Amino acid sequence: MNENNEMLAIILAGGQGSRLGKLTKSTAKPAIPFGGRYRIIDFTLSNCANSGINTVGVITQYQPLELNAHIGNGSSWGLDDQMGGVTVLQPFSSTEGEKFFEGTAHAIYQNIEYIDQQNPKYLLVLSGDHIYKMDYEAMLDYHKAKKASLTVGVIPVSPEEAKRFGMMNTDETDRIIEFEEKPEHPKSNKASMGIYIFNWATLRNYLVNSFSTNNELEDFGKNVIPMYLANNESAYAYSFDGYWRDVGTIQSLWQANMEFLSPYNSLNIGDHNWRINSKAQVLPPMYLTSTSNINNSMIVDSCYVAGEVDHSILSQRVSIGAGSKVVDSMIMPGATIGKNAVVDHALVGEEAVIGDDAVVKGTEDDIAVVGYGEVLGVKKS
């Protein structure tokens, strides 16, 4: 690895995302559309490119087709680099058996040949399912300054939220002294973001030793961090205080989309110095007919709106018929809503069809979901 890319990024994008129900039935969570013209993984990929990381491995496993097509050669993020580039890493078979993986650390172990090929000094491990803007270069600087073996990205959370996270308890120098998974009585407010920088040589030793002795380090949170702490490796917490959302559930995905509903949102999506890029399709401009009525909403290319849209996000190629009303909802690419229909507090999947006069109504605590390609309320002729 040349000196411009001493750090290799690995994005873990293989999880099923079963808590997203119907939406991840046929696609991986990182490929789920977000904010009108993005997919969830765009935030992590753009962060890599904006942080000057030009070599990225994306580990996939569950339903990878849409994700692979989206990532392509990485050119949408300027990652089609002569010196590096994006490599999609899929499970493969070998003389040692099939290299599917069970946990996050196991996923790294199964792709050890790829990582060795890049020969990085530092390994950045990322999740492909978070919405945030973060400079990983600043985190690497911190990792170097602390002479750390492991640095964990952490975000402040309330004691109530802490019950859902892996919590890092640190001393006054931010060195991690204890790790608690989903504690009932949290001792700190530092929740792990699932972002790690490792000295690759050290992590490699741990992984190889443990997997060759059947003492398997499957998961970073459950196994690797406890082992690092037990062995007195220097592990530090790096505090991030920007906007960060885990969008692993229907509720949190809807909530994050609603928070996105302004160009001056907490994510500052319009900031040209930290652009979030996506695979851009060339589509005609949006067409808003004389019967359209749009308030507090975000709309993108190739939408056709003849109805009412209030506090909602319409993705590419969405069509809203006359007399229909879309409120507090996020409509994914290619979905069609007929005439005089109502869609309220809902996530509508790609290419779904909602017929004339149909009603899809959720509540703030129970968001309605229409699956990919699902057809609702269309009368059979």
Place this chain on the structure above:
Amino acid sequence: MKHNSVSAIINLVEPWEQLEPLTTNRPVGTLPFGGRYRLIDFPLSSVTNAGIQNAMIISPRSGRSVADHLRSGNDWNLDTIRGGLFNFPYNDLSLIAPQKKETLVHHYYDNTILFLKRSNSEYTVIMGTRNICNIDLRALLRYHQERDNPVTTVYKSIDAKDSDPDTTVLQLTDNGMATAILPAASKNVVPNDNGKFAKSLNIYMMSTVDLIDILKEANERGDLISLENLMLQAVMQHSANAFEYTGYYANIHDIESYYDSSMSILEEDNFRSLFYSQRRIYTKVKNEIPTFFAKSSHVKGSLCGTGGYIEGKIDHSVIFRNVFINRKSQIKDSVIMQGTRIGAGTKVENAIIDKNVVIGPNLQLKGTPENPLVIGKGKRIFQQTEVSNE
């Protein structure tokens, strides 16, 4: 030579004077159109949709805006390992110094000949940009191959009363062959029995070998005339097969025609015919954020690009990418290009506002449908006295 392979020449040397100030710093081919496109996107997309991989762009001047828009040609699938996009600037003879002109005699067509030879193609199609259409070049090639004349040209049947100073008309024989292409204003040009003209769309298909011969002969004669005029001569010399195009069509030759064409695309049938046919229109890809429509916004019968922020009222207008329409402003029957900002309470009607213009608050910008108000690129207008048609 691969059987049936086609190369394309997009000729941007076109009349631009009547389109000032929109064409002061750009050729007609890079005029923004339809909310997110440039005129050159239409012929280039036809090229892409026909699987053509070799394209030559003839630019009148430096071609900065052309190069900026096209880059590697990636967005039109023209950066493959076979073929590619070749940009040739400084071809507008009216802008070339007399001494330089002398050196061009016997050499003016050298670059084009070189491109054609290297393209190794069997056929070549030549297109301009000021006639907007979405043509199937594969069908045009088949039509050409089935007929005997060395050149095939394309027309759109229009009402004779709809012709304008830029209109040139195919003179058709009874068996549908074109013997000449003449200005509609010439006294020998008369409509057919249905009052129609066969309006030339400035598109020519011929074998590459024949085109190289035509260019070599012009070089030998020492001609310094545009490719467009050379093609008119070729039709007169050889007669041409005439292919009728029946889809959406618009001709951009002056401010009023640009304005009318922009408004015509707001009619849903026209919009669908041009943008949602089997043949997609490609353009430079940009990563803009979604357009935000605030609670106070009120948008009817309009096209909008992405990256916009809309607070005011928009009625029957074409709004490009990254446009800011502030509170209580009213935009009616207008074209607002990329990156322009309209201040609060300002009223815009029957106007064309070029890229990156800033209009202050509480102003009135009004033209008429026959004489739309035009604000040139990058203008800053903060007082009513600064509003004037250029």
